[in-house]
Amino acid sequence: MVFVTAGALDGPLLTATLRLRADHAPPGTRSRVFAVGAGLEITAATSGTALAGAAAGLPAPVLLLAVAASHAVAGLLHPVLRGTARSPAALSEATSASRRVQ
Structure with a gap:
């Protein structure tokens, strides 16, 4: 049941992440x-998995x-x-200013 919940909550998170990147x-x-962004996500997920594996032997209160x-x-x-x-407006202005200089 926990995996179903995690999967259902991952969809909106991925959608929001992709939308923010596009905007x-x-x-x-x-x-x-x-x-x-995709590379950083994979690196973060791998690091989190390694940390969770290392911390698996700790008592629950310590993990919380x-x-x-x-x-x-x-x-x-x-x-x-x-x-x-x-x-976004500042990024757009900086991009157009750098194009004018070139």
Whole structure:
């Protein structure tokens, strides 16, 4: 049942990821953005699997604490990383400005 739930929730996540890449990637680099994104996803999934395998022998409370800590770190990093991200309009302007210079 857990695998069915994970599979059902993976569909919307993949759809949102692909949509965000399509919306935010500059037109000339779209294929590279998709390829690099796919590579990063595979690397992250492999790393997560390795960490889960290494942590399999730990008691459940320790694992739950590790999950909670990773969520807390993600919550703290989100405002920092969001402030440094460039908007689609800024990316579009930067791309067109670099084309004018060339």
